[in-house]
Amino acid sequence: MKTKIVKIETLDEASLKNLEDVAQLIRAGETVVFPTETVYGLGADALNPQAIKKIFEAKGRPDDNPLIVHIGGLDEVEPLVANIPEKAKILMQTFWPGPLTLIMEKASMIPTEATGGLNTVGVRFPDHPIAQAFIKMAGCPIAAPSANRSGRPSPTQGKHVLEDLDGRVAGIILSSDTELGLESTVIDMTVEPPVVLRPGDITVSELRAVLGTVAVSANVTQNIVPEKVSSPGMKYTHYSPKGELVIVKGTPEEIREKITKVLAHYKGKPMTIGVLASDETMGFYREGFIISLGSRNDPKEMSKNLFSRLRTFDELGVEKIYAEDIPLNNETLALINRLYKAAGYAFI
């Protein structure tokens, strides 16, 4: 498939013309990649089952994995859901537009192809001027998962999108690097108390500050909170670089020692090793490809960088990546969730 690629940084007149061209592809039942404040999304008309199928094909995604439906204005949510719980209204007023996906009971107009067969739907109003203008122009809600091939790190830069999807989608909007770098927080509003299914930039503490009690799914806490580690052998292929990624645990001194030992072990051997360190620790290591995730004091910066750093190791042909563990707190939960999944919960 020949992909129509447009570059849009700001919404000037020439850009609006380009945007109209790709919005037209959505109306014709085709797929278009667009930037959001979290990661790039791979979109299609959320009300058109045939169009939705093309998303799964382009990504190579299992069809029981639900998509998030993106809207271009607050008033667009109502027709998509059976009802809006009071607490969901509060979250919309507080955090929309923004990186928060609300799971609600779906209206019949949403096809089950978009929801992985569920009778609930995840809805999000992205805080990105190009995404908003694009959805408005398309004139329909847009179902969009992250615009990566299934299993790969989510795309935070235009070049990641081209690597994974050029030739597999009808259109791509290339723009600046995404601001947040991790996918949205997903919260299930159909249960009481609401449950965070996926952590993201909107933290559990921020949600609790407005809602009171909020639960966090065991899928998130197991294998992260030490006493909840269940089956470490579990094999996931999520967000994964091509090289083998391993998380190095321990006190800062132990982590430094373990990695130094590993690097010494592989020295002179035909194996390309990488270390995912931090600004504060990267100077410790002398061998291999040492890449910083950012400053230890800046979880937002580390989150923004995670997926692109994993792809950088691929570009360098790194076969084994040792990532320093990151201390768990409210601000690092989403980052750790993605990092551990990318490693398939492999720890040393």
Ligand code: AMP
């Ligand atoms: P992605 O867009 O690739 O980040 O994937 C969307 C994710 O949103 C899914 O993998 C689910 O974790 C979540 N999600 C979307 N819709 C629902 C739903 N109806 N119920 C539960 N989780 C959902």
Ligand code: MG
């Ligand atoms: Mg994804």
